[in-house]
Amino acid sequence: MFQAIKGMIKKDLKISLRNPSMLILSIIVPIVFIFLYSLISQLSATNPVVIAQYSDDAASKELTTIMENMETEDGPYYEIRTYSPEEAFQMYQNGESPALVEIPENFGQQLEQGEDAKVKLYVNNMNSDGTKNFQLRLSHALYQFQESRDSANNISITEESSTFENDISMKFYVSIGLLMFAVVYSGMVNTGTLITREWEERTSKEISLSPNGFAPLLVAKAATALLLTTVTTIFVMILMAFTLNFPITNVSLAIIGWLFILFLIGASLGAFTAVTIKKSLPVITLSAVLGISLYLLSGNESSIRGFAYGGPIEFIWRVASYLPMSYITDTMRVIFVTGKNSLLMHATNPVTTASNFYTSIITIPATILIFSWASIVKLKNNLFTSGGQ
Amino acid sequence: MKWKAGYHAIAAINKRNIKLLLRQKQFLVAPFVMPIVVMILTAMIMGAGGDDWPVGLVNESSSEESQEFIKNLETTHSNISPYFSIMEMDYEEASAAVKNGRLQMLIRIPDNFQQSQMVYTETFNINTDMMKNVRLRLEHTVLNQLADNNELIAASELITEKEEDVWRESFIAGSSVLLAFMFTATITAANLFAFDIENRTQKEISLTPLNNIFAGIGTILTSILMAFAASISAMIAGMLVFRLEPQNLLTIYIGIIPALIACSILGIIIAHFLKRYRVIQPIIIVTFMATFFGAGGYNSVAGLPPIARAFSEVWGFSYIFEWFNPVLHNFSNGLDVSQYVILIAVACIFIAILPIVYKRELLAKNSAGQ
Numbered sequence: 001m002f003q004a005i006k007g008m009i010k011k012d013l014k015i016s017l018r019n020p021s022m023l024i025l026s027i028i029v030p031i032v033f034i035f036l037y038s039l040i041s042q043l044s045a046t047n048p049v050v051i052a053q054y055s056d057d058a059a060s061k062e063l064t065t066i067m068e069n070m071e072t073e074d075g076p077y078y079e080i081r082t083y084s085p086e087e088a089f090q091m092y093q094n095g096e097s098p099a100l101v102e103i104p105e106n107f108g109q110q111l112e113q114g115e116d117a118k119v120k121l122y123v124n125n126m127n128s129d130g131t132k133n134f135q136l137r138l139s140h141a142l143y144q145f146q147e148s149r150d151s152a153n154n155i156s157i158t159e160e161s162s163t164f165e166n167d168i169s170m171k172f173y174v175s176i177g178l179l180m181f182a183v184v185y186s187g188m189v190n191t192g193t194l195i196t197r198e199w200e201e202r203t204s205k206e207i208s209l210s211p212n213g214f215a216p217l218l219v220a221k222a223a224t225a226l227l228l229t230t231v232t233t234i235f236v237m238i239l240m241a242f243t244l245n246f247p248i249t250n251v252s253l254a255i256i257g258w259l260f261i262l263f264l265i266g267a268s269l270g271a272f273t274a275v276t277i278k279k280s281l282p283v284i285t286l287s288a289v290l291g292i293s294l295y296l297l298s299g300n301e302s303s304i305r306g307f308a309y310g311g312p313i314e315f316i317w318r319v320a321s322y323l324p325m326s327y328i329t330d331t332m333r334v335i336f337v338t339g340k341n342s343l344l345m346h347a348t349n350p351v352t353t354a355s356n357f358y359t360s361i362i363t364i365p366a367t368i369l370i371f372s373w374a375s376i377v378k379l380k381n382n383l384f385t386s387g388g389q
Numbered sequence: 390m391k392w393k394a395g396y397h398a399i400a401a402i403n404k405r406n407i408k409l410l411l412r413q414k415q416f417l418v419a420p421f422v423m424p425i426v427v428m429i430l431t432a433m434i435m436g437a438g439g440d441d442w443p444v445g446l447v448n449e450s451s452s453e454e455s456q457e458f459i460k461n462l463e464t465t466h467s468n469i470s471p472y473f474s475i476m477e478m479d480y481e482e483a484s485a486a487v488k489n490g491r492l493q494m495l496i497r498i499p500d501n502f503q504q505s506q507m508v509y510t511e512t513f514n515i516n517t518d519m520m521k522n523v524r525l526r527l528e529h530t531v532l533n534q535l536a537d538n539n540e541l542i543a544a545s546e547l548i549t550e551k552e553e554d555v556w557r558e559s560f561i562a563g564s565s566v567l568l569a570f571m572f573t574a575t576i577t578a579a580n581l582f583a584f585d586i587e588n589r590t591q592k593e594i595s596l597t598p599l600n601n602i603f604a605g606i607g608t609i610l611t612s613i614l615m616a617f618a619a620s621i622s623a624m625i626a627g628m629l630v631f632r633l634e635p636q637n638l639l640t641i642y643i644g645i646i647p648a649l650i651a652c653s654i655l656g657i658i659i660a661h662f663l664k665r666y667r668v669i670q671p672i673i674i675v676t677f678m679a680t681f682f683g684a685g686g687y688n689s690v691a692g693l694p695p696i697a698r699a700f701s702e703v704w705g706f707s708y709i710f711e712w713f714n715p716v717l718h719n720f721s722n723g724l725d726v727s728q729y730v731i732l733i734a735v736a737c738i739f740i741a742i743l744p745i746v747y748k749r750e751l752l753a754k755n756s757a758g759q
Contacts, residue, residue, distance in 0.1 A: 024668055029675045036679030039697035043688055044518035048698075063543070072517040079695065095711075098692040107543075117543040125468060126720050128554035130692055131547070132440050132467045136525035138545045143528040146535065146542055153540040155458075155506050155531045157524075160497070162512040163488070173516040189671070280667045282415050288671045289419075289426060292678055296430045302515050304434055306493035309443050309476060313433050351515065353489045 001216055008220030009227075012194055016228065026190050027232045029288065030182040031239055037178065038243035041171045045074035047133055050081050050088035050097040057108030062148065063119070064103070067141045073169045077137050092122055099123045099134040111149075163350050168337060175244040176336070177299025179236065180329045183259050185291030186232040187266025188273070190225035192283035195274035195379070214380060222267055229263050247336055254341035258332050261364060265324060268371035275378040298325035302333075302351050324367050327352060327360035398599050402607025403614075406581050410615065416580045419674055420573035420615060424623045427681060428565035432631050435687070436557035439470025442523055445483025445495040446475045450502040458498060458508070458534055465530045468547070468554040472526045487511045494523045555718045562627030563635070563717045564686035566620050567709055572677040573619035574649040578612040578656030579673060583666035595751050602747045605657060612653040613646065636719035644716070644724050647736035648709055654739035654746075661746045677706075685710030705735070 016023060051067070053060055070077040081097060082088050092100040102120040104110075110117040121138050125131045146154050198207055207217055240246035269290070273283050297320040308317030320326050330351040335341060340348070349357070410416050446462060448455055465472045476492060477483040486492040495511040502508070510527070514520050535541035555563075585591045585604070594604045627633030635641075656673070663669050681687060683697055685707040690698055701707035712728050715721035724732075 024672070029671050032672070033675045033679045036676075036683035036700075039683040039700055040687065040693060043692070043694060043697075044521070046694055048692060048695075072521060074517050077521075095689075096691055098689055111542060118546050119543060120546050120548055122548045123550070124689070124691075124720070125549040125551055125554040126715060126718055127557055127560040127689065127692075128440070128467065128469045129436065129557040129560070130688070131549060131554050135467065135545070135547055136522075136529055139529035139532055140525050142532055142541075142543055142545060146532070150540070150542055153506075153535065153538075155508060155534060157527055157531070158507060158509050160509045160511055162514045163490075164514050167514040167517045167520045170517045173518075193667075279415070281670055282418070284667055284671045285415075285419050285674065288674045288678075289423060292675075293426065293430060296434050300434055302490055303519055305490045306513060306515070306519060307443050309474070311438065313438065316430075316433050350488075351490060 004210070004216035005220045005223070008216060009224050012197075012220070012224040013227070015197070016224075023228070026186050026228050027235055029189075030185055030232060030236055030291075033292070034178050034182065034236060034239055035243065038171075038174070038240065041074075041174050041244055044170050045072055046076055046079050047099070047130075047137060048079040048081055048097060049099050049101060049134070049137075050091050051083050052085035052088040052100060052102040053083045054085055054103060054105035055107060059108035059111050059117075060103045063107075063141065063145050066144045066148070067101070070137070070140060070144070073167055074171055077140065092124075095124070098130050101138060164337060168333065169245070171244045172246070172336070173303070173333065174299075175240045175246040176329055176333045177295050178240065178244075179233070179246070179259075179332070180262055180299060180325055181291050181295035182236040183229060183233055183262040184266035184269075184294055184325065185287055186229040187225060187263040188270035188287040188291065189284055190228045190270070191221060191267040192270035192274040192287060193280045194221045194225055195271055196278055196280040196283055199278045200280060214376065218376065218379075221271070225267055225270070226263060229266070233259060250336055250339070252335065252341055254335050255332055258328050258335075261368075262325065262328055264368045265364070268368045268375065271375035272371040272378070275375050294323070294325055298323045298329055301326035302330050321356060322359060322363065324360055324364040327356055328364070394599060395603050398597075398603040399607045399610060402604050403610045406608060406611035407614075409581070409584065410577070410611070413584070416577070416584075419576055419670065420569070420619045421622055423674060423678070424565045424569035424572060424619065425626050427568065427678060428562050428623060428627060428631065431565075431681075431687065432558040432561040436561050438558075439556075440467040441471045441474040442494075442526055443474045443476045443492055444523065445477040445486060445492050447478060447480045447483060447495065447497045449500040450498050451500075452503040455498045455502045457537065458502070458530075461530050461534045461537065462496070465526070465533050468549065469556055472529065484511060487513050489513075490515060493519050494527070496527065550720060555720075556632050558631040559627070559633045560714070560718070561687065562623075562631035562633040563714055564681060564710055566623045566627060566633075566635070566717070567713050568677060568681050568686055569619040569623040570616045570645055570649060571652050571706055571709055572673070574612045574616040574652035575656040575659075575677070576670065576673045577615045578608050578653040579660040579669045580656075580666050581608045581611065582657045582660035583664060583669055586660070586664055587666065591750060600747075601751055602744055605654075605743050605747055608657065609650055609653040612656065613649045616649050616652075617642065635717055637716045637723060640723045641713055641716055644729065644732070645709070645713065647732040650736040651705075651739040654743050658742065658746055661750060680704065680706045685714075689714070 051064060053064055064083065067078050068080060082091065088100050091097040100122040107117055119138065121134060123131045123134050237246060237248050241248040270287065273286055277283055297316065301317065301320040304313065304317050308314045331349060334349055334351055446459065448459060462473050463475065477486055483492060483495045487495045490513045493513045497509040499505060499507060499509060512520060532541055536544055585594065594601050624633065624635055659673065660669055684701045684704045690701045690707055690711050693701065712724055716723060
């Protein structure tokens with residue numbers, strides 16, 4: 001039996017190395033997606049803007065200094081590309097900047113005389129998200145300006161409590177979702193194509209005739225897929241360490257354990273898809289679409305939870321909250337943030353509720369077992385109907 | 390006469406391709422489903438509805454000022470909708486909702502609000518993006534309150550290009566339509582070319598008395614037709630679900646043809662090198678999905694971070710989003726002459742590459758044991 005498993009693993013690895021298409025699918029695809037997606041990870045933090053600052057008076061300087069220094073854990077709120085009025089208007093009109101802040105020449109004078117001082121915000125409103133973001137950022141600057149100049153009349157905002165000591169960095173938040181995508185996608189593709197290969201290369205009949213039965217086949221396919229997925233995961237982690245500041249040095253045994261569970265989910269889904277469709281093309285396409293959909297749903301569940309009220313978004317959130325990947329993704333985030341590895345109970349995990357926790361205890365093993373069992377049953381039936389071989 | 394034979398060859402290849410696609414429905418799944426999946430998931434998860442953010446609000450004060458502040462919270466708005474939606478006013482319920490992440494902020498107005506001029510918050514600070522959205526809304530409300538009381542020292546005045554904003558979900562839907570154009574042209578051409586290699590039709594094509602490039606032209610024609618069909622299905626979905634109001638359609642459908650020719654030939658080039666459609670398919674799917682997010686589909690290039698802007702400058706697909714989105718949303722009546730020239734020049738470059746690909750294919754040993 002052990003010899004059969006060893007032989008099968010050796011065969012699959014050899015084929016993978018001889019025909020690198022498997023490696024391309026497993027490694028390059030998540031890397032391309034993660035690289036391009038990580039390009040916009042800064043988007044939520046920093047918005048490029050041009051400022052037309054007409055005067056060098058103290059008030060104008062104070063406001064622009066505030067605008068320069070406003071930041072979150074992920075970086076500054078503004079990427080100020082110029083202060084020159086001529087250049088600013090030119091860049092805005094050419095479409096090189098989506099917004100322009102105009103601080104008038106008499107800004108300081110108006111403030112001194114208690115007149116209505118106005119800062120103009122020009123926005124290309126082809127996307128309402130941009131309009132909102134620029135308006136709120138400028139309000140943040142003006143709120144701080146008010147606080148610094150007339151704190152007595154300002155309304156102070158005090159944060160009494162928060163779930164985490166510091167806001168979780170968006171880059172980090174995104175990186176864990178992408179890690180989940182990479183492992184599930186890779187697990188699906190590797191397991192799926194390793195299985196469909198037996199039909200496409202017409203070796204299914206030989207397998208069905210083997211005196212060793214199905215066990216060596218299943219164990220060997222899972223082990224090979226795990227090896228290939230591990231390689232992909234390591235590459236992805238290294239890439240994200242550069243692009244998203246992924247804390248690669250903090251990967252603990254608990255994280256590896258959760259990644260292994262994610263692999264099992266991906267592998268069982270991939271195996272089921274493969275034995276159902278028996279063609280690698282739709283399996284691969286489905287893995288890519290499913291992987292990215294899972295990233296959008298489960299990778300963002302804890303984010304969308306707070307605004308999913310009514311309409312399709314609430315339905316989408318409810319679906320996402322039942323997916324086992326959502327619980328695992330958030331648990332990994334908390335392990336990284338808190339450094340605590342024992343987060344098995346919901347009471348110690350601040351991003352999950354009791355109902356989500358108990359649901360996940362059922363859905364995680366259920367997903368793996370149901371899809372694996374269904375795959376084995378289908379595999380047995382399908383191998384014996386080898387299609388004219 | 391030769392011209393006529395070529396015309397018939399192209400028409401025959403196109404007819405065969407369409408029949409093939411209708412029989413092999415696996416080739417239609419990605420072009421027709423993926424742009425709509427991207428549209429639905431992205432528009433709903435990252436851009437659903439208006440700008441109203443659900444919060445809890447607890448008022449412990451009976452002062453007139455606190456009532457004014459609540460009125461401001463309820464009425465402060467963006468260009469498309471109010472900024473807040475008050476979901477819970479009971480402290481215990483709201484605080485529990487924040488702890489569970491069901492609300493991201495609880496705003497508490499204390500009983501001494503009139504004297505202290507202070508509000509308190511509790512947050513579910515799951516990430517900086519969510520917190521920015523909710524905290525900055527509250528500060529915006531404070532500025533409105535100060536303005537009402539003539540205590541605001543400097544105000545902002547918003548000046549927009551058009552009177553009404555394009556809703557975020559409509560922008561995403563519009564970009565998904567453009568994605569459907571480019572993606573479908575590329576993947577259809579790549580699949581058809583690879584299908585001919587894998588099913589050994591390339592060999593038959595190479596043995597016809599006509600130049601094998603006619604097969605390429607037929608494939609380009611099919612890919613463009615499929616791109617038009619996929620874009621129409623994505624557009625209808627956008628119009629029905631995401632308030633998309635597409636404008637200047639004739640300009641878009643004519644102007645995008647050179648880009649689609651280039652995309653189709655790119656698909657052929659990819660298939661020529663990678664040969665097998667099971668390899669080609671995921672690479673094209675993931676590259677286009679990532680292009681949508683990282684290079685102008687989700688947000689205009691000018692609003693992207695520096696590294697993404699630099700990448701978009703050299704990533705040709707970004708220009709399709711940048712040039713056609715304003716036309717689609719009527720922020721521009723049409724493309725500039727220079728943009729047409731560039732699109733046609735790019736198409737010409739790809740057309741010049743096409744014979745090289747087919748020549749290489751002719752020389753390749755593709756008989757696969759026959």
